[in-house]
Amino acid sequence: MSTISFDLEKLYQQVFGGKPYQIPPEIKKDPTEEPNVIRRTPSKSYVLLEKYLNREIWLPTRLAELNIDNYDRSEFYLPYCVVKISGKKTIVKTPLAERQGTVKELYSIDDYSINLKGFFIDNKNRLFPEKDLDVLRQVFEMKHAFSIDNALINIMLGK
Numbered sequence: 001m002s003t004i005s006f007d008l009e010k011l012y013q014q015v016f017g018g019k020p021y022q023i024p025p026e027i028k029k030d031p032t033e034e035p036n037v038i039r040r041t042p043s044k045s046y047v048l049l050e051k052y053l054n055r056e057i058w059l060p061t062r063l064a065e066l067n068i069d070n071y072d073r074s075e076f077y078l079p080y081c082v083v084k085i086s087g088k089k090t091i092v093k094t095p096l097a098e099r100q101g102t103v104k105e106l107y108s109i110d111d112y113s114i115n116l117k118g119f120f121i122d123n124k125n126r127l128f129p130e131k132d133l134d135v136l137r138q139v140f141e142m143k144h145a146f147s148i149d150n151a152l153i154n155i156m157l158g159k
Contacts, residue, residue, distance in 0.1 A: 008058075008080060008119070016117055020056040020082045052152055059118060061080035062149040063139060066088045076135055087111070087155055114153065 013019055061083060064075040087109040121128035139146070149158040 006121075010074075011119070012117075014081065016082075018056060020058050021052075022058050034065060052085070052156075054084065054086045056082045056115075059083050059150050059152055061153075064147045064149055067142075067144070076139065078116065078118055080121055081116055081150075083150055083152055084115040084117075085152065086113045086115070100142070112156065114148065 001027070009019065009022075059081065061078045061081045062075055063078070067074075090107040090110075092105045092107045095102050120132045122129050
């Protein structure tokens with residue numbers, strides 16, 4: 001059996017009409033150097049929020065704590081996934097009496113919206129991913145909460 005390779009970036013662009021952002025890998029100058037660990041300080045979380053909010057980013061995602069019929073695992077892994085987190089603020093502008101300009105007040109912040117796009121690829125058997133699609137449908141129809149585990153989501157939501 002021959003190996004077929006796909007350029008996921010081109011395939012994504014053909015199917016979804018956009019080009020997701022790829023976070024560049026960290027290059028270590030010294031092989032004995034420990035990797036940088038992002039500590040969750042308010043300033044770093046804010047910088048990441050500004051940089052990655054409303055951007056589609058390639059990141060594998062895991063949906064966990066699932067109770068799905070005919071599914072033997074409690075988690076569902078999406079290795080070829082693009083994540084987009086967006087949010088909205090309501091800002092009220094009030095004109096100043098007898099002065100120029102307005103006072104801007106943050107009135108409310110809506111919930112984050114998390115959008116996942118991606119591909120199911122069966123590398124072993126090259127069969128249509130019927131079981132994966134069925135599990136994804138059941139996840140969509142679930143009436144209880146489940147967790148989403150992803151590097152970007154964990155940073156944004158402070159997990």
